[in-house]
Amino acid sequence: VGVSYILITLVSLCWGMVGSFMPSRAFDYEPTKIPDRLVLGNYQKVWKEFYVIVAKAHKTYWLEGLFFNAFIYSLGCSCVSVLVCSLTAYIAAQYNFKFSAILCGAVLFAMSFPVIGTMVGELAILKFLNLHDTLVGVLMLKAHFLGTYFFVFYATFKNVPKSYAEAARMDGAGHASILFKIYYPIAFNAILTVVLLYFIQYWNDYQTPLIFLPSMPTVSYGLFLYNNRGGAEAPFTTHKLAASILVLLPVLIVFLIFQKRLIGKISLSGGVKE
Numbered sequence: 001v002g003v004s005y006i007l008i009t010l011v012s013l014c015w016g017m018v019g020s021f022m023p024s025r026a027f028d029y030e031p032t033k034i035p036d037r038l039v040l041g042n043y044q045k046v047w048k049e050f051y052v053i054v055a056k057a058h059k060t061y062w063l064e065g066l067f068f069n070a071f072i073y074s075l076g077c078s079c080v081s082v083l084v085c086s087l088t089a090y091i092a093a094q095y096n097f098k099f100s101a102i103l104c105g106a107v108l109f110a111m112s113f114p115v116i117g118t119m120v121g122e123l124a125i126l127k128f129l130n131l132h133d134t135l136v137g138v139l140m141l142k143a144h145f146l147g148t149y150f151f152v153f154y155a156t157f158k159n160v161p162k163s164y165a166e167a168a169r170m171d172g173a174g175h176a177s178i179l180f181k182i183y184y185p186i187a188f189n190a191i192l193t194v195v196l197l198y199f200i201q202y203w204n205d206y207q208t209p210l211i212f213l214p215s216m217p218t219v220s221y222g223l224f225l226y227n228n229r230g231g232a233e234a235p236f237t238t239h240k241l242a243a244s245i246l247v248l249l250p251v252l253i254v255f256l257i258f259q260k261r262l263i264g265k266i267s268l269s270g271g272v273k274e
Helices: 002-020 024-029 041-049 063-094 098-112 119-128 135-142 148-158 162-170 175-186 188-203 207-212 219-227 237-257
Strands: 051-054 059-062
Touching (some): 024 237, 051 063, 051 219, 059 063, 063 098, 063 135, 063 148, 063 175, 063 219, 063 237, 098 148, 119 207, 135 207, 148 188, 162 175, 175 188, 188 237, 207 219, 219 237
Antiparallel strands (some): 051 059
């Protein structure tokens, strides 16, 4: 099953990349045929016509601006999500009190019975706080610990020997020093991996900017609008493929750069001072 999934994904990706370089008419008639020649006109057209108009701010965001917004949105949401999730998991894993079990139970409950229809309430709260259409408001929505990654961090911190913290306390280290100088460096691979996974998730998210951040459109939001244009501005399939490949490239580059980190293992090397 895994091999079949990988093959289907690779074939679809290669077909999309080849199709993005094909002449529009040739692709419409024979979409599965290997083209005799490849053209760059599709990408040139997308670069000129890929934009989002923000009427409220009387501003037009072109492709480079949409990429910048997407990077800020994705990185900011990823860091906030990982920080809150890892801090909560650290508290639950290292401090033995009844509330730790309540935290784990709440996460399990949220995963087993997902709450549906919260977007209306979240939108109302942000408008009440005058944080709608602001990056701060969106970051507040992402500052939660519910989800699978809570247990990833929980297991990571739980497996760290408590003798590390005890030795640090004997040397005069406080709670913050123990967390940021011992536990976070040990869990660095896990933290970086989750940040990358969150980054990819938020990079592909267009619904949140569409509803909660309309004045800061991202490139995925722009791709949604571009692919759904109608009338004379409706793009051909080859143009849609070219736009999709352009949006995919940053994520692909990030994956290629950090692929060793994504498959890396957490190392508990080191020793305890005696």
